[in-house]
Amino acid sequence: EVQLLxxxxxxxxxxxxxxxxxxxxxxxxxxYSMAWVRQAPGKGLQWVSGISAGGNNAFYADSMKxxxxxxxxxxxxxxxxxxxxxxxxDTAIYYCxxxxxTSVSGIEYWGQGTLVTVSP
Amino acid sequence: QSVxxxxxxxxxxxxxxxxxxxxxxxxxxxxxxxYWYQQLPGxxxxxxIYKNDQRPSGVPDRFSGSxxxxxxxxxxxxxxxxxxxxxxxxxxxxxxxxxxxGGGTKVTVL
Numbered sequence: 001e002v003q004l005l006x007x008x009x010x011x012x013x014x015x016x017x018x019x020x021x022x023x024x025x026x027x028x029x030x031x032y033s034m035a036w037v038r039q040a041p042g043k044g045l046q047w048v049s050g051i052s053a054g055g056n057n058a059f060y061a062d063s064m065k066x067x068x069x070x071x072x073x074x075x076x077x078x079x080x081x082x083x084x085x086x087x088x089x090d091t092a093i094y095y096c097x098x099x100x101x102t103s104v105s106g107i108e109y110w111g112q113g114t115l116v117t118v119s120p
Numbered sequence: 121q122s123v124x125x126x127x128x129x130x131x132x133x134x135x136x137x138x139x140x141x142x143x144x145x146x147x148x149x150x151x152x153x154x155y156w157y158q159q160l161p162g163x164x165x166x167x168x169i170y171k172n173d174q175r176p177s178g179v180p181d182r183f184s185g186s187x188x189x190x191x192x193x194x195x196x197x198x199x200x201x202x203x204x205x206x207x208x209x210x211x212x213x214x215x216x217x218x219x220x221x222g223g224g225t226k227v228t229v230l
Contacts, residue, residue, distance in 0.1 A: 037219075037221075044223050044224040045157070045208050046221065047210075047221060049218075050218070050219060059217055059218050060218065062216065062218075100170060104218075105153070105212050106155045106170050106171070106210070106219075107167065107210070107219070108176075110164040110165050110166065111164065113164055
């Protein structure tokens with residue numbers, strides 16, 4: 001059974017940083033792309049960033065470039081999202097997701113999400 | 121323009137068929153596979169349709185997907201109360217070099 005367990009969310013002040021982690025299990029982590037998708041309170045889904053299976057290709061939504069960094073440790077079956085210079089509009093549930101193949105494209109599985117709140 | 125447009129809401133009575141559209145452009149839907157996700161209240165999204173018209177195991181055949189040109193569609197037949205929730209289309213976008221989600225459609229069973 002595929003499991004994606006996010007951690008690292010919480011309350012942070014504007015301008016602060018957080019690093020989200022996602023522990024993956026139940027599948028061969030090294031052969032699937034991964035991504036982060038967020039959902040602001042009462043809003044729709046917004047793709048944040050994706051990374052290929054080998055970790056050599058990373059993609060970001062325009063508003064996240066230079067602001068967030070995605071990475072993965074294939075030895076630890078873990079996905080990360082480093083978030084810097086956080087703003088109120090970054091407040092959202094952040095979902096860790098598993099892709100359908102090695103390249104970043106469709107999403108097959110979703111974690112339960114971790115809440116990030118940016119507030120003074 | 122890199123946008124996937126969905127109607128904000130759709131509704132039907134139990135047993136009816138509801139269709140949700142997802143309108144895009146040549147840089148996204150027309151060139152890449154479409155995906156559909158279901159998000160029931162208070163839960164994480166779940167894959168409903170992949171590669172335009174494929175259902176993952178466990179998804180009832182009441183749900184079906186299609187694509188034509190720059191648009192994709194999700195049909196829910198034999199509508200049930202447990203289908204109430206939000207539905208999102210998604211695909212890759214060449215201009216954005218990223219995944220694009222539609223704004224979501226809230227399905228209500230009357």
